[in-house]
Amino acid sequence: MSRQGSRDTVPELAVRRLLHAAGLRYRVNVPVPGMPRRTIDITFGKARIAVFMDGCFWHGCPEHATQPKANAEWWRTKLDKNVTRDRETTEFLRSAGWTVLRFWEHESPEEVARRITEAVAAKRQPLDDL
Structure with a gap:
């Protein structure tokens, strides 16, 4: 698992290229304030928007997630913890006034x-109207 990439994934890079081409500027892999070892994939700080690009296997996609057969109980526990951690992070950021957007890796980069x-x-x- 230590070799599994957690940042700069192919879907994330594709979305970032499109956002940059559209003139948007953002920060990547920003730590979640007050939550150790958790990062936001793409952040628009002034707008307080947090974007997460979730992998189907690691984050339990309802369409594409698979269940390993070897060491099944350990994997089920591990993957359930990932889903729970995602929910906690989303709730924490929303309660702090952030807009949280979560996308699956299989979604079209253009649509995302x-x-x-x-x-x-x-x-x-609203800021532009002032």
Whole structure:
């Protein structure tokens, strides 16, 4: 598991390229304030938007998650903890006033980038009206 990449995955890079091409600027792998060992994949700090690109296997995608047969009980516990940690992180950030967007790795990068762009525009709109 130590060799498993947790940042700069292919789906994440594809989305980041599209966001950058659309003129959006962001930070990557930002620690979640107050929650050790947890990071936000893509962050729009001023807009307070946190984007997570979740892998189907590691985060329990309802469509594509698989269950390992070898050492099944250990894996089930491990993967359930990942899902629980994701929920806790989402709830923590939302209670702190953040908009949390979660996407699966199998989702179209163009669709993901479009939804993120819309969310950022919606957050920035009231500031532009002043």
